[in-house]
Amino acid sequence: MKYILSIFILVSSLISLAQKSGADDNQDDYYNSNFLRYEDYTYMKNIKTVRLSEESWELSPPLIRFASDQKLRLSFDDLDTKLKTYNYTVVHCDASWQPTDIMQNEYIDGFFENNISDFQYSFNTYRSYINYFVVFPNSNLNLIKSGNYIIKVYMDGDPEKLVLTRRFMLFEDMVTVVPVLNAATIVSERNYKQEVDFTIFHSSYNITNPYADLKVFIMQNDRWDNASPNIKPLFVKDKELVYDYNDVNVFPGGNEFRHFDIKNLRYRSDRIKSFGHDSLNVNHIDLLPDEKTSFKKYYSTATDINGKYTVKVEGNHNSDIEADYTYVHFFLPYTPLEVDGNFYIFGGLTDWHCIKENMLTYNVARGGYEGKLYLKQGYYNYQYVFIRDGENIPDVTYTEGSHVETENDYSIYVYHRMQGTYYDRLVGVKRVNSSRGTY
Helix, strand or coil, X not given: CHHHHHHHHHHHHHHHHHHHHHHHHHCCCCCCCCCCCCCCEECCCCEEEEEEEECCCCCCCCEEECCCCCCEEEEEEECCCCCCCEEEEEEEECCCCCECCCCHHHCEEECCXXXXXXXXXXXXXXXXXXXXXXEECECCEEECCCEEEEEEEEEXXXXXXEEEEEEEEEECCCCEEEEEEEECCCHHHCCCEEEEEEEEECCCCCCCCHHHHEEEEEEECCECCCCCCCCCCCEEECCEXXXXXXXXXXXXXXXXXXXXXXXCCCCCCCCEEEEEECCCCCEEEEECXXXXXXXXXXXXXXXXXXXXXXXXXXXXXXXXXXXXXXXXXXXXXXXXXXXXXEEEXXXXXXXXXXXXXXXXXXXXXXXXXXXXXXXXXEEEEEEEEEEECCCCCCECHHHHCCCCCCCCEEEEEEEECCCCCCCCEEEEEEEEECCCEEC
16 A cells, blocks of 8 residues: 555656646746736736726727727736836837837827826725726827737836736728638648638728738637738739638637636536635635547537636626636546646636646546636636647647637738838738628
């Protein structure tokens, strides 16, 4: 018996060491990285639930029409309840999300740096926090060029004290994009991949050299990590650009997202195994065990929200401050142990990152992978992804499978750098759903 116990302890230790080493090889430490990143990134552990969307709908992408009345809303929670001075500025980027050389006064009308003056304290929650938010463009900050931007939040007027960065976009309607979604053209891929063909019409907008001046990207479910490379037109006609490929515009269909509902912490929803709080009044939710679905047929009975999440408390008036925080515990039964990579919880709830915080660890006694996230009450989508050692791109199909029938959102972004200028205008955007069509 002692021999078996010793072997068990040794195996568990080796597994833990291997998982830690794999995570170190694949990812830098997510926090305590004080260099500016031109992506969605959170630099401080006490900052949670960062959301940036069009003001009227929290599930919308951070995208608004240029020179319109539309606004973006940025909000975040500070779990350290000492009131702080948070500042923000914006940085103009090119189509590839690299900072441009243009001066701030060439794209900002107003103050270059501003305070986040709106905040509210949590109410009637076990976990206290302060919710900060800002709506922009506003009277202090207006943007006078379309394209890609980063909003940078920092502390105490010191740009080196980074708090968070988030991407957003301002678009113009200079061209018309007409997409056509189909199963992949290549016969061997037709059952599990989706192809996004499209045509750009520019009858009233001059594009001198579309091969050099245009940059076009396709995104699936508003994820930049798996966006297509810059695509060039296959055919150029009079005021018409045709993009009809069978490789660079093809995406694995994946599977419908898993979900859980924690809008109410007093009863169990269909995905909740148990709930409660510990001796320190910290909430805990155990989800029902998941399963690997990579070899299952496509099956769906509910509409997902394509990896996003909503903050919501049932029966309350202001979920921003009345939603509590809870540890959510995940478990994926899986044997044998994978020794050449790591599994991660993936989706909007992890900002589409694969980092130590959302990496699963193997539990020998339970025969599977487990992990936990500290989340605000609401409704969440998620998936499990696998990253092989030495690689950085998450593989969704490894545990979820891939089906051509899966419902996905696609976005086509058209950037144009006019000759004689030095920045990329976002001159056209089209969003299309694989099941519902354009919207």
